[in-house]
Amino acid sequence: MGAALPIISAIASVAGVAGSLFGGFSEQDAYSDQAAAQREAADAQERAAYESEMLADQNARNLESETLEGVRREDLALEQELGDQRARAAASGLSLEDDEDSMGKVIAANRKEGQTQIDWMETAGMNRADIMRWEGDVGRKTGISQAQFSRDMARITKKRGTTSAWGGLFNAAGKAPGVISAGTDANWW
Numbered sequence: 001m002g003a004a005l006p007i008i009s010a011i012a013s014v015a016g017v018a019g020s021l022f023g024g025f026s027e028q029d030a031y032s033d034q035a036a037a038q039r040e041a042a043d044a045q046e047r048a049a050y051e052s053e054m055l056a057d058q059n060a061r062n063l064e065s066e067t068l069e070g071v072r073r074e075d076l077a078l079e080q081e082l083g084d085q086r087a088r089a090a091a092s093g094l095s096l097e098d099d100e101d102s103m104g105k106v107i108a109a110n111r112k113e114g115q116t117q118i119d120w121m122e123t124a125g126m127n128r129a130d131i132m133r134w135e136g137d138v139g140r141k142t143g144i145s146q147a148q149f150s151r152d153m154a155r156i157t158k159k160r161g162t163t164s165a166w167g168g169l170f171n172a173a174g175k176a177p178g179v180i181s182a183g184t185d186a187n188w189w
Contacts, residue, residue, distance in 0.1 A: 031161025035154040042150035049143020056136020060129040067125025071118055078114035082107060 085107050094103045 027164035028161040031157050031164060035157040035161065038150050038154035038157060042147040042154065045143050045147040045150060049140045049147065052143060053136040053140035056132050056139065060132040060136075063125060063129045063132065067122060067129070070125070071122045074114075074118045074121060078111070078118065081114070082111055085110065 085103075089103045089107070
């Protein structure tokens, strides 16, 4: 039993050195896998940021088109309404050419009010489109910033893995004198 103790001690010392070496490299592999996943996530965040901006721009263009079409339709409706008012006035025998005529004033006021509403509708639609583009730009910048943060975290994670590998190596080197001494006690060399 006395002769087995040095051999058991030597085996335990060798196992401790091997555990330190393999443990450090195993941690390095785990950190490397995590860093790769973080880089992939960063790439996905960046792609999503640019896609978000493109979608916002497309939505803004769609809104502008819808706004212009709505303005065109409202303009036609206004002209139709004013035409109907002139026709009713003419059918009743009122003169629309006289500035003092109350019907002429009503039609002029209706034209002005209708045009004010159409102009407001166009301005509001274009402003909403500008806001959509601004939101897309902010979303892109935020996404790129988040992607950069993820890339930075991937670099830090990779460094942690390298540190773990070196730590395992140095830890094993620190245990090496114990292995030599245990090997000598076990008469291995």
